[in-house]
Amino acid sequence: MSYERKNIRDMQGYSWGEQPSREQVIKLNTNENPYPAGPSVSKALAALTVDELRRYPQPFADSFRDVAARAHGVSSDNIIATNGGDELLRLAITTFVEPGHTLGMAEPSYSLYPVLAAIQGCHVARVELRDDWSLPDDFAEQLNTAGAQLAFVVNPHAPTGQLLPVERLRSLAAAFNGVLVIDEAYVDFIDPEQAYDAVPLIREFDNVLLLRTMSKGYSLAGLRFAYGIGSASLLAPMLYKTRDSYNTDLLSQRLATAALAAREEAAETWLKVRRERSRLTEQLSALGFAVIPSQSNFLLVTVPSTENPENQAREFYLELKEQGILVRYFDQPRLRDKLRITVGTPEQNDALIQQLRQAIETSAGRN
Numbered sequence: 001m002s003y004e005r006k007n008i009r010d011m012q013g014y015s016w017g018e019q020p021s022r023e024q025v026i027k028l029n030t031n032e033n034p035y036p037a038g039p040s041v042s043k044a045l046a047a048l049t050v051d052e053l054r055r056y057p058q059p060f061a062d063s064f065r066d067v068a069a070r071a072h073g074v075s076s077d078n079i080i081a082t083n084g085g086d087e088l089l090r091l092a093i094t095t096f097v098e099p100g101h102t103l104g105m106a107e108p109s110y111s112l113y114p115v116l117a118a119i120q121g122c123h124v125a126r127v128e129l130r131d132d133w134s135l136p137d138d139f140a141e142q143l144n145t146a147g148a149q150l151a152f153v154v155n156p157h158a159p160t161g162q163l164l165p166v167e168r169l170r171s172l173a174a175a176f177n178g179v180l181v182i183d184e185a186y187v188d189f190i191d192p193e194q195a196y197d198a199v200p201l202i203r204e205f206d207n208v209l210l211l212r213t214m215s216k217g218y219s220l221a222g223l224r225f226a227y228g229i230g231s232a233s234l235l236a237p238m239l240y241k242t243r244d245s246y247n248t249d250l251l252s253q254r255l256a257t258a259a260l261a262a263r264e265e266a267a268e269t270w271l272k273v274r275r276e277r278s279r280l281t282e283q284l285s286a287l288g289f290a291v292i293p294s295q296s297n298f299l300l301v302t303v304p305s306t307e308n309p310e311n312q313a314r315e316f317y318l319e320l321k322e323q324g325i326l327v328r329y330f331d332q333p334r335l336r337d338k339l340r341i342t343v344g345t346p347e348q349n350d351a352l353i354q355q356l357r358q359a360i361e362t363s364a365g366r367n
């Protein structure tokens with residue numbers, strides 16, 4: 001006897017990147033920051049007492065919202081705090097997409113979107129990225145035709161790391177009839193020379209929702225804290241109706257607030273990641289991998305050309321795993337000849353390069 005709703009029975013759950021319990025694994029598979037959060041976060045953690053946990057947390061995480069509002073030059077009405085970015089994605093779908101209706105996304109992108117859509121019982125209109133992984137010019141028009149009530153755009157894009165300029169997002173927001181969710185999970189790793197800032201869009205458009213997370217840039221993936229930035233009218237139904245009453249806990253509010261208030265501490269890690277991103281790009285290219293230029297903390301690389309690149313990529317993934325290095329392999333169209341590699345510390349990246357060099361030599365020896 002099954003008690004599930006039909007759409008739940010028919011759906012597949014999310015597949016996580018491996019989260020090994022072995023400490024000595026070099027973990028380059030789920031895009032975590034390789035450096036820990038700074039001293040301000042340690043201090044906030046040490047200052048917590050069990051007595052404080054007796055009480056419920058601030059229902060709207062107002063202390064955090066104030067800090068976030070100041071950091072982005074918006075009002076605290078423009079901020080919603082959530083239990084990870086994943087909760088914000090789920091809230092956006094629950095709030096803005098009717099069951100049986102449609103949401104849109106580019107393909108490929110974050111594989112959680114279709115899972116959340118299936119839970120809601122809505123359809124997914126998938127628009128293929130072009131050969132160079134850019135968004136088709138008529139992306140918004142295609143989704144309007146499909147009747148999409150909401151669309152997801154990841155920027156910088158996952159899994160390629162490519163960045164859309166704000167101008168392009170502006171024209172998307174203007175052309176699209178529904179809510180445009182711009183998933184900026186990796187925004188902190190963008191080169192400052194790009195001068196990227198999409199926050200002004202929330203003043204121009206009442207259908208733009210930006211997703212920010214403390215998981216990647218602020219080294220707090222274990223904490224589960226993220227936030228949305230949008231017009232007050234867009235956020236209101238999520239803030240006052242669809243959210244769990246205490247959706248973020250006291251501990252995460254405290255630490256996230258401390259982390260965002262000490263943004264300059266996190267920014268030191270972003271600089272290190274960018275330096276390693278350049279170095280890793282060069283070294284992987286020298287080994288014969290085709291590397292897509294990335295503005296994120298990961299690289300999507302195509303294995304050096306062989307007769308069977310899909311086999312090759314899977315073999316490299318397995319050989320690295322055997323050597324204690326985890327990277328991500330996606331068994332899906334257009335990605336089977338590729339690996340997605342999180343930028344690690346210099347030592348981790350050196351170990352990766354060394355193992356890949358060996359894997360290439362071994363495979364050349366076999367042929």
Ligand SMILES: *Cc1c(COP(=O)(O)O)cnc(C)c1O
Pocket residue numbers: 031083084085086087110154158183185213214215216221224225226
């Ligand atoms: C990591 C990630 C998120 C959010 O992650 P949380 O840990 O839930 O905050 C959202 N979108 C993309 C594309 C991501 O990679």
